Every structure is written in C-alpha cells, then in structure tokens.
C-alpha cells in the first residue's frame with residue numbers, strides 16, 4: 001500500500017524547468033557569447049546548480065577559478081529569479097492540484113524531493129506550501145540526483161519507508177535517483193527519455209493515482 005508520495009518540483013509541479021535552462025542560456029550568452037544546444041537541457045534537468053554549471057563549463061571547455069564559479073552561480077540564480085517574478089498559482093501544471101488533494105484524502109504523506117534551493121520560494125508563490133508535510137533540503141544531502149539521497153531524505157522526513165513511497169519525476173537524473181532509492185518511480189514525459197521509470201505518464205494531466213496504486217508493486 002502506498003503511504004508516501006515524493007515529488008520533484010521543476011517540470012512536475014510547475015513548468016519552471018524551462019526557466020532554469022533559459023537562465024543558463026542567458027548566462028552563457030552574456031559571459032562567453034556562446035549558445036548551449038537545446039539538447040543540453042536534459043543534461044541539466046534535475047541536476048543541482050553546481051553540477052549543472054560544472055557540466056556547462058566542461059562542455060564549453062572553459063576554465064574558471066573557484067571564485068568565478070561561485071559568482072557565475074549567483075548571476076544565474078539572479079537571472080532565474082527574474083524569470084520567476086510573475087509566477088502565480090496559475091502556473092501549477094494541470095492535474096497536480098487534483099493529485100495533491102487525492103493524496104491528502106487518502107492520508108498519503110506528501111514530501112518534496114527537489115534539487116532546487118529555490119523550492120520553498122516557488123511553493124510559496126504557487127500557494128502550495130501547506131500541501132506538503134515535509135520539504136527535503138537539497139543543501140543537507142551529500143550527493144545530488146542521480147544519487148538517491150534527496151529521495152531517501154524526503155521519505156525519512158515523512159517517516160515512511162522508501163519502499164512504501166512512489167516518486168514523481170520529469171528528468172532522467174531524477175528517475176535514476178528514485179530507482180536508486182528503491183522507491184517506485186513514476187515518470188512524466190517521453191518514453192525515449194524516461195524508459196527507466198516503473199510507470200510513465202505523458203503529461204501531468206494524465207497522472208492517475210488509481211493507476212499508480214494498481215501498478216505499485
């Protein structure tokens with residue numbers, strides 16, 4: 001029986017994932033007058049800001065000092081926050097509000113397992129803070145996605161065994177993290193990218209708690 005639900009945020013609860021990539025594009029353009037290929041987006045999805053920047057500078061074959069690296073992270077976050085300025089509950093992805101209320105009715109505990117340090121701010125803007133029993137803090141875990149740590153921390157926060165939870169993700173790194181945590185993985189997106197998910201829905205609007213319950217081990 002499902003006792004816990006562990007949510008990713010960007011690309012699952014709100015369509016903020018594309019803003020992350022837009023901000024990285026702005027950073028790369030303003031600093032080095034280069035363009036990241038669109039195919040690079042999936043490589044940074046679900047990945048912490050530090051690991052994302054590391055991937056980007058490796059891809060662009062650029063060397064930066066530690067101080068410059070930290071400065072670039074701060075600039076990217078400023079750009080990202082600017083893109084979030086107009087975020088309101090209208091930006092909650094279709095089907096998510098219903099899913100959250102169905103989970104609540106069934107007394108299933110709900111935790112956030114996002115890599116984003118901006119998650120509390122975003123949930124506040126979406127008016128969803130009270131929908132969560134626990135927010136796992138990505139700065140408190142050792143390794144980011146695809147490591148299982150954030151999902152294990154989220155399950156521990158709601159005091160539910162990982163194997164009694166399902167996790168919801170839109171990124172390859174996120175599905176790998178859920179699987180590594182031995183949590184039932186539910187993907188939202190394409191079969192090509194998220195083939196490792198235990199169960200897949202094409203969009204958030206297709207997510208059905210009944211189907212998850214039927215397929216759950």
Ligand code: BG6
Nearest residue numbers: 010020045046049115116117118
């Ligand atoms: C994830 C996003 O949810 O959060 C990544 O998919 C992002 O793209 C990561 O890098 C960290 O987010 P933030 O808000 O702490 O920079």
Ligand code: MG
Nearest residue numbers: 008010011170
């Ligand atoms: Mg995501």
